[in-house]
Amino acid sequence: MLQIIKTKDGSVSLLNSELNETYHSIHGARQESMHVFIKEGLKFFSDQNKKNPVRILEIGFGTGLNALLTAIYGAEHRIGIEYSTLEAFPINESLWQQLNFAQSSEEAKIFFKLHHEPWEQWTEIVPGFMLRKINTTLQLASFDHNYFDLVYFDAFAPNKQPEMWTLPMLQKTIESLTPNGVFVTYCAKGQLKRDLASFGTTVQTLQGPPGKREMIRAIKH
Numbered sequence: 001m002l003q004i005i006k007t008k009d010g011s012v013s014l015l016n017s018e019l020n021e022t023y024h025s026i027h028g029a030r031q032e033s034m035h036v037f038i039k040e041g042l043k044f045f046s047d048q049n050k051k052n053p054v055r056i057l058e059i060g061f062g063t064g065l066n067a068l069l070t071a072i073y074g075a076e077h078r079i080g081i082e083y084s085t086l087e088a089f090p091i092n093e094s095l096w097q098q099l100n101f102a103q104s105s106e107e108a109k110i111f112f113k114l115h116h117e118p119w120e121q122w123t124e125i126v127p128g129f130m131l132r133k134i135n136t137t138l139q140l141a142s143f144d145h146n147y148f149d150l151v152y153f154d155a156f157a158p159n160k161q162p163e164m165w166t167l168p169m170l171q172k173t174i175e176s177l178t179p180n181g182v183f184v185t186y187c188a189k190g191q192l193k194r195d196l197a198s199f200g201t202t203v204q205t206l207q208g209p210p211g212k213r214e215m216i217r218a219i220k221h
């Protein structure tokens with residue numbers, strides 16, 4: 001059962017009542033997404049690497065909020081983006097139509113297209129932003145090695161969905177990154193840091209978004 005909730009910055013999120021887990025921080029969905037994935041992920045990567053397009057892999061498309069903010073950032077900074085996103089349980093239209101993330105009519109158009117475009121194929125959402133939504137699980141997915149520049153690892157928390165955070169799942173995700181590729185997640189667990197370091201990545205503990213102390217970034221060499 002999915003239920004719409006309001007978070008502290010005024011933006012909405014979803015609550016999965018079986019797992020008792022929200023899709024975003026209750027302290028603010030939009031500000032969490034901006035901080036963890038855009039500022040510490042996309043901005044960090046593209047400030048350091050003048051790469052165009054940037055190839056992004058998201059684990060967990062969910063509400064499409066990360067995809068929306070990425071499309072906006074890419075358009076504002078003239079960064080081409082190829083955005084591949086995995087989702088095991090896509091939400092239905094009656095639900096995503098009720099999610100009011102957009103802060104302008106332009107954003108609303110982008111958000112509509114992100115959800116409305118078909119799955120399993122590349123589609124252009126706005127000039128320079130290509131989307132490929134893949135309806136599968138992380139467990140079943142396979143990725144080309146050295147392909148993605150940036151991974152948004154946005155699975156449900158390890159205590160709710162431990163099968164997403166196992167060494168084999170992390171290993172195939174890290175292997176999909178190019179050298180200098182960046183992995184970001186809102187999770188800050190010590191075990192995750194040790195696991196990421198075991199693949200030879202440089203692991204950084206960064207300040208988290210409002211309401212959360214820390215987050216993790218790992219850089220591949």
Ligand SMILES: C[S@@+](CC[C@H](N)C(=O)[O-])C[C@H]1O[C@@H](n2cnc3c(N)ncnc32)[C@H](O)[C@@H]1O
Pocket residue numbers: 022023024059060061062063064065066067086087088089090136137138139154155156
């Ligand atoms: C924290 S939410 C993602 C939030 C999302 N990034 C957003 O911007 O709204 C985690 C997502 O992972 C999805 N998921 C659950 N099990 C999965 C699996 N085995 N493989 C891929 N995705 C999965 C859930 O359905 C949910 O949409």
